[in-house]
Amino acid sequence: MAATSSAPKKYYWGKSIVSFLVVLFTMPLGHALMMLMGKFMNPVAVHYAGFFMGLAGFLIVVWGVFVKGDTKQTLFGLLGGLLFWTGWVEFLFQYYAHRYGAQPEITPEGHVTQPEYLLMPMTFGLWMMVMTLYLFCTKTGCCFIKWCQHNIFRNHEREIVARPMTRHTSIVTFMELNVMMWTTYIVLMFCYDPRFIGDQSPIVALIAFGCFVGSIFMFKKELRLPSWGANIRMAIATVIIFWCPVEIMARLQFFTEIWVQPEKYVPQMVTILIAFVVLLIYLIAASRKKNEKA
Numbered sequence: 001m002a003a004t005s006s007a008p009k010k011y012y013w014g015k016s017i018v019s020f021l022v023v024l025f026t027m028p029l030g031h032a033l034m035m036l037m038g039k040f041m042n043p044v045a046v047h048y049a050g051f052f053m054g055l056a057g058f059l060i061v062v063w064g065v066f067v068k069g070d071t072k073q074t075l076f077g078l079l080g081g082l083l084f085w086t087g088w089v090e091f092l093f094q095y096y097a098h099r100y101g102a103q104p105e106i107t108p109e110g111h112v113t114q115p116e117y118l119l120m121p122m123t124f125g126l127w128m129m130v131m132t133l134y135l136f137c138t139k140t141g142c143c144f145i146k147w148c149q150h151n152i153f154r155n156h157e158r159e160i161v162a163r164p165m166t167r168h169t170s171i172v173t174f175m176e177l178n179v180m181m182w183t184t185y186i187v188l189m190f191c192y193d194p195r196f197i198g199d200q201s202p203i204v205a206l207i208a209f210g211c212f213v214g215s216i217f218m219f220k221k222e223l224r225l226p227s228w229g230a231n232i233r234m235a236i237a238t239v240i241i242f243w244c245p246v247e248i249m250a251r252l253q254f255f256t257e258i259w260v261q262p263e264k265y266v267p268q269m270v271t272i273l274i275a276f277v278v279l280l281i282y283l284i285a286a287s288r289k290k291n292e293k294a
Helices: 015-040 043-066 070-097 120-137 144-162 169-192 200-224 227-252 266-293
Strands: none
Touching: 015 043, 015 070, 015 200, 015 227, 015 266, 043 070, 043 169, 070 200, 070 227, 070 266, 120 144, 120 227, 169 200, 169 227, 200 227, 227 266
């Protein structure tokens, strides 16, 4: 009887690290951009800029539907999704919070939550509406949604979620980014609210620890993905989950959020920006080189 030998697992460390860092650097850079716009532009100009930023993001995502190549479509979805979220979600919340006089919340420990984020939990019903669509009406590659479908529907899973939606990589990336960002914001806002949990509760620390451990397992899965497009899409999910403990530790003042006051930490923020641009150029060049060989 011939001995069976399993091939060794291959890990794509270079692709995974580059993808992870490219997505990771968008987090502080996006926060810094919002802070700088708020400090150096008048309120009217900020909200006009935010609207056109969201519009640009939307158009980039739609454009990504028509471009060729999985990696290109993924990058279009990522860039467009970031601009869309910042312009048409965060800045719109900020606009209406300021327009109707919503006040920031200051805890006894001195933690400040801006009014636009205090409004986020109001969208829980809308979030559930979107999640109901994903749970009942589409076969998806999301491990969490697949786990929910398997455990909720059991033997009826195949008949309830019989087929996937039409797949456009740009739209898939866009929705992954925005739905996950939306989800984590809602979770964190409920955690910080003292009427529900409160940021000093050990539950918040457990959530931070769980997200950190979860991001490690997600990165391990990312290491097995050979294509740039799939690797970047997995990196988006990994970074968003990883960023939750970063946000929680910053709120508990374990470190200073340099992206909240970028004008005071210019060398650090410029370094992050340069690293992001260099890695992004490398990612694009490497993916093109692979396509040429194929």
